[in-house]
Amino acid sequence: MPAPENTAADTVETTPSIAQPAPTVPAWERRYRAARISLPRWADHAPAKSVFVSNASGTFEVYAWDRVTGEQRRVTDRPNGTASARISPDGRWIWWFADTDGDEFGIWMRQPFDGGADEPAVPGLAPSYPGGLGLAMDGTVVVGRMSDDEGSSIHVVSPGAEPVTVYRHAESAWLSGLSEDGTHLVIAHNEHGDAMRSSLRVLRLDGTPVADLHDGPEGGRPDSDLSSMGFSPVAGDQRLLVVHQRRGRDELLLWEPLSGTETELDLGLPGEVSGDWYPDGRALLIDHEQHGRSELYRYDLESGELARIDTPPGTIGGSGARPDGSVEYHWSSGSTPAELRSTAGGVLLTPPGERPPGSVPVTDAWVEGPGGRVHALVSKPAGEGPFPTVFNIHGGPTAHDGDHFAADVAAWVDHGFAVVRVNYRGSTGYGKDWTDALRVRIGLIELEDIGAVRAWAVESGLADPERIVLSGGSWGGYLTLLGLGVQPEAWALGLAAVPVADYVTAYHDEMDVLKAMDRTLLGGTPEEVPERWAASSPLTYVEQVRVPVYISAGENDPRCPIKQIENYVERLEQLGKPHEVYRYDAGHGSLVVEERIRQMRQEFAFVDGVIGLPVRNPA
Known part of the structure; x- marks a missing residue:
């Protein structure tokens, strides 16, 4: 695979630039055009050197940031953008993943931090889907790969040597961490055949197994998904921070694979928790999530003291503890666009150009559904309802909506619509049972919860029953097409972005890691349980669709491939x-x-053409 040309490699941009919009440009467009910055990742042993992803050029690309000089430099310049980047522990190299036009299939490239030519980072490894990356201080590299032909594999590359395969399996597996001293690695895998239940295995760099951590009946433990949050950052300390679900929700434990010791951490917090290490290995940075909002804590491993870090109400989109003990985090709320903040004082890094206009606060609704109380988040324009309403359904499906800033939600509110986001069964953040309820009757389960919230929205006076739009992307797009057929009387029209439309064809064309998830969700392949696949496929119900449908799709999508969408559209025609x-x-x-x-502009035009709605708030 030839190395993609990088025309920005020798260009230093001291300040990323973005054109200033004219005052007459609508607020929703200014939100999209405003520059955004991801949480910077810094080199562990050169923390003044950082990388981040920004849309300052008009396309999301990778930037280098020298915190001493303040210089920022664009690293990548590709027509369809670059989303994934890392920095080596010594700060010498920036790594980025080069796919082809968004198809997620490619190789790792690298470029010197101070600028220079791009080069393939790991010669000898064929293109694949990314399966994790580990970079050690001595130059050792560990690469995880996923391939439709070869399954999952892990490769170790010592300085000056060829890649050595240390793990391979037909089921999904990915690199979850490399120890600070570069002697051990941990993989998460689905060798037990359940794509919603990962187990962990620690290997030496020669592939010799050290220890396994598996929660399931055969291990005598409650069935639980396990996720590695990484090894201790202290050389020689092989403790792993692990998220488990042994008590029905995400909690933390420390696992010492060399001794087999496990220490569950009962933090006394409701909701669910994740975490990361402080650089000295003596404390954990805790991310606490409950009811679509998050907050941060510092947990001292020696004293057991849990101290809340002062952050405003909303959602923490990412965080990290610096060597000086300060914490940097990405924060936003429904009304306030994202900011990069630091506990050392105020805003960490301000994007160039105009700050995006704010929006309205999010309110909560709890609705009794067939499987329990359903949490929904509501954003609405000024005035009294009932409003035309967009049900904006999240993807995943193992994800959730929260009190965070979303440009599309704000755009619909500007356009005069209320927006309802539903954390249906299958969503994360509400316990393991809520997520697991998704299995077998997938799609139909979620639509029951969405339907219950729709009924509440009408009965409460929020939504105009004749002007309710069902909308979503990815899994949300799938639920949109399925909902238009299963609940044909409920919706005025549908907006489906990158959806699953013909589930059987999608299964045969999608990447293998998603095939495994679909087999887990439906209990088998289309050939083994055809009735389940038919019951959950939008194509089955296309004859019952009674309202106009808008579909947008990426030509190179490996997750929801274009052919299965073409099949659905052909049937509509x-x-x-x-x-x-x-x-x-x-x-x-x-x-x-x-x-x-x-x-977004085309979705507005389509909706207005169907329900004839004038813009209420042309800000």
């Missing part, structure tokens, strides 16, 4: 159902700002 299709040159969504604006 045969039945004479009103629809519109928009295809664009990208994968599972676009990293190009103007492309995102174009799609």
